[in-house]
Amino acid sequence: MPGEAGSIDFPRSFGYLFILRFSLIPREGRARAGVLETDRGEIKTPVFMPVGTQGAVKAVEPRELEEIGAQIILGNTYHLYLRPGTEIAEKAGGLHSFIGWDRPILTDSGGFQVFSLSSLRGISEEGVEFRSHLDGSLHLFTPEKVIDFQRSLGSDIMMVLDECTPFPCDERYALESHLLTLRWAERGRNQKEKTRPLYGRSQLLFGIVQGSTYGQIREQSAQALVGLDFDGYAIGGLSVGEPVDVMYSITELCTDILPSDKLRYLMGVGTPENILESIERGVDMFDCVLPTRNGRNATLFTRNGKLNMRNASHADDFSPVDSECECYTCRNFTRSYLRHLFRAGEIMALQLASLHNLSFYVWLTREARDAILDDSFAMWKKEQLSRLSTEITEPI
Ligand SMILES: [Zn+2]
DSSP, rough: OTOOOOHHHHOOGOOOOOOOOOOEEOSSSOOOOEEEEETHHHHEEEEOBBBTSSOOOOOHHHHHHHHHOOOOOEOOOHHHHHHHHOHHHHHTTSSHHHHHHHHHHHHHSSSSHHHHHHHEEEOOOOOOEEOOOOOEEEEEEOOHHHHHHHHHHTOSSEEOOOOOOOOOOOOOOHHHHHHHHHHHHHHHHHHHHHHHHSOOOOOOOEEEOTTTTHHHHHHHHHHHHHHHSSEEEEOHHHHHHOHHHHHHHHHHHHHHHHTTEEEEEEEOOOOOHHHHHHHHHHHHEOOOSSSHHHHHTTTEEETTTEEESSGGGHHHHOSSSSSTEEEHHHHOHHHHHHEEEEEEEEHHHHHHHHHHHHHHHHHHHHHHHHHHHOOOHHHHHHHHHHHHHTSSSOOO
């Protein structure tokens, strides 16, 4: 049956568990609370995915991710394909086993990094040719190959190859690019149907809506992808420099078209405010490097806004980073000590800051879910937005 990919891939007699459904708890408004069941457990949405670019969430251990309640992490196919390579991933028994993480993993298709990191050689109907940013070696990613790579990695959610257009983007280019991305999406879906998981666990495949900031192209993209019947849908090509109100209106336009019984993933977004606004517009899943990247740069998220831990005002502040946060960092350490660690260049500063920031993002989406289930999301969101912009006036 379309949409239940697992049941196509595996007859029950194989002994695989193949519950693949996104059950939605209907509520008023667009904000949704759902459960995605995968072979590696349930994912309760809305959900934030910590980014584990190279098979590691920077400065945070898997056991810490479990402790803060991270349900799923993201891995980047481009990086993992170049290093350690799919052969090592397969010898290790897949990415989960290689990196010591047995909860779900989503892998992107590699497209975004090909366009942003590598030295691009050319895009053709066949795929995208590029030189590695590591050693200059020449590679070709095709829609079929990126599915094969993700089969080697064994991720629970795979993504199709797409072209993420930059901002601003010429309308004609956005249209042609969307049409190419659509043809690639169909080839990716066909390749998934032709191949099987290597490690006995079902793998979902998501399509990606593109079309830059052009509403009509976005509509075409979303409708055509729905026609291809993916297991879930991502909204790509946003948070690339466009005004925030454009990001919200395009997101809303997409969630209006995408089927309500499939998961929606807004790629690479964003700030706590962006996440709350997008949940309100019907998005279920997020990833962003902000919590870890900002953490390593001494910027910490709190319920009352951002803190710059290098700021002198923290020198003798013996309160926790966020008095309402229950993470290891906030339970055990003070702002004063964190400031000291950053100033002293201690590695632990990066670990404690990243752990807290991820904990904050995981808390934010978990609380959003509770508020949705409690029919109080609109009020709760308003309160959080007001708090996020109040207390902190420090230079970041
Ligand atoms: Zn904390």
